[in-house]
Amino acid sequence: MKKVLVTGGAGFLGSHLCDRLVSEGHDVLCVDNFFTGSKRNIEQLLSNNRFELMRHDVTFPLYVEVNQIYNLACPASPVHYQHDPVQTTKTSVHGAINMLGLAKRTRARILQASTSEVYGDPEVHPQPESYWGKVNPVGIRSCYDEGKRCAETLFFDYWRQHQLEIKVVRIFNTYGPRMHPNDGRVVSNFIVQALKGEDITIYGDGQQTRSFCYVDDLIEVFVRMMGSESDFTGPVNIGNPTELTMLELAERVLKLVGGKSKLAFKPLPADDPKQRRPDISLAKEKLGWEPKVPVEEGLRRTVEYFRSALTQPL
Ligand SMILES: NC(=O)c1ccc[n+]([C@@H]2O[C@H](COP(=O)([O-])OP(=O)(O)OC[C@H]3O[C@@H](n4cnc5c(N)ncnc54)[C@H](O)[C@@H]3O)[C@@H](O)[C@H]2O)c1
Numbered sequence: 001m002k003k004v005l006v007t008g009g010a011g012f013l014g015s016h017l018c019d020r021l022v023s024e025g026h027d028v029l030c031v032d033n034f035f036t037g038s039k040r041n042i043e044q045l046l047s048n049n050r051f052e053l054m055r056h057d058v059t060f061p062l063y064v065e066v067n068q069i070y071n072l073a074c075p076a077s078p079v080h081y082q083h084d085p086v087q088t089t090k091t092s093v094h095g096a097i098n099m100l101g102l103a104k105r106t107r108a109r110i111l112q113a114s115t116s117e118v119y120g121d122p123e124v125h126p127q128p129e130s131y132w133g134k135v136n137p138v139g140i141r142s143c144y145d146e147g148k149r150c151a152e153t154l155f156f157d158y159w160r161q162h163q164l165e166i167k168v169v170r171i172f173n174t175y176g177p178r179m180h181p182n183d184g185r186v187v188s189n190f191i192v193q194a195l196k197g198e199d200i201t202i203y204g205d206g207q208q209t210r211s212f213c214y215v216d217d218l219i220e221v222f223v224r225m226m227g228s229e230s231d232f233t234g235p236v237n238i239g240n241p242t243e244l245t246m247l248e249l250a251e252r253v254l255k256l257v258g259g260k261s262k263l264a265f266k267p268l269p270a271d272d273p274k275q276r277r278p279d280i281s282l283a284k285e286k287l288g289w290e291p292k293v294p295v296e297e298g299l300r301r302t303v304e305y306f307r308s309a310l311t312q313p314l
Pocket residue numbers: 007008009010011012013014031032033034035036037038056057058059071072073074075076077091095113114115116170171172173174175180
């Protein structure tokens with residue numbers, strides 16, 4: 001059994017990861033500054049003596065003793081990461097430096113939650129890990145995209161220079177219970193709007209595509225990646241390759257929720273990618289993993305969650 005640090009552990013993905021690690025008998029230290037995370041996401045763990053919570057900002061150094069680090073701390077949705085873009089870059093870059101420093105001192109294995117945003121608005125479709133991306137370095141999304149790219153650079157430099165055991169996963173859109181209801185990500189947006197009977201906002205003509213991975217599938221591959229052979233560093237794409245247009249997604253949500261919401265079209269935000277789909281051949285080959293939860297089932301579970309979550313204060 002390991003001592004595992006999860007940064008961003010009170011967030012959407014981090015809280016599911018903490019649940020999984022505690023259920024496997026590990027001692028879990030959850031570190032979060034609660035910028036987008038919430039105590040509600042981890043309340044089921046607070047009385048478990050294998051779980052410890054620390055309020056801490058990863059832009060500051062951290063001195064603890066651990067065997068494994070999952071570095072997830074970073075706001076993930078545009079509304080949140082654009083709220084304080086300088087802090088977003090600091091969280092990715094200083095956060096990576098601090099967590100890599102900790103891994104170096106403790107010789108812990110460390111996994112970085114990177115993102116499909118490192119591919120920017122891709123000219124190659126679907127995106128394999130070998131594609132270097134097309135990212136605007138000075139736009140409103142750059143604090144996140146370039147911060148994550150720089151974090152990847154740091155991980156690989158610590159690996160080359162200090163022989164750290166690194167693992168880099170590039171996460172494509174993931175959804176499920178505990179997503180923040182107001183973070184503007186498309187799945188939660190559509191579901192919350194439909195449940196409130198409001199119009200569903202479609203940016204552009206709705207023909208842009210995304211692929212959506214259910215959270216349980218993602219947590220499974222996190223754990224597999226952490227346990228993979230030491231010479232397998234990634235980067236490895238993780239996500240669900242099933243592609244949907246935004247119009248198709250809106251129709252599925254409306255079918256599940258019912259109600260009378262209509263579609264409301266708005267202009268496309270700057271640098272919004274037109275297509276996004278992971279090539280997951282490497283994850284299949286190296287980790288024996290592919291997503292199992294169909295979109296209909298994942299959406300059903302997420303709608304159920306929001307039906308009850310919307311009745312409680314955040
Ligand atoms: N959910 C996705 O679809 C997706 C896609 C690509 C990448 N990712 C990455 O996965 C990670 C988790 O994403 P999520 O969807 O759970 O987002 P989230 O916003 O729910 O979780 C991020 C967590 O990090 C915490 N945090 C932010 N800044 C911090 C700081 N400076 N110090 C300590 N804690 C801090 C937040 O309070 C929150 O609990 C992020 O790094 C994100 O970039 C997520």
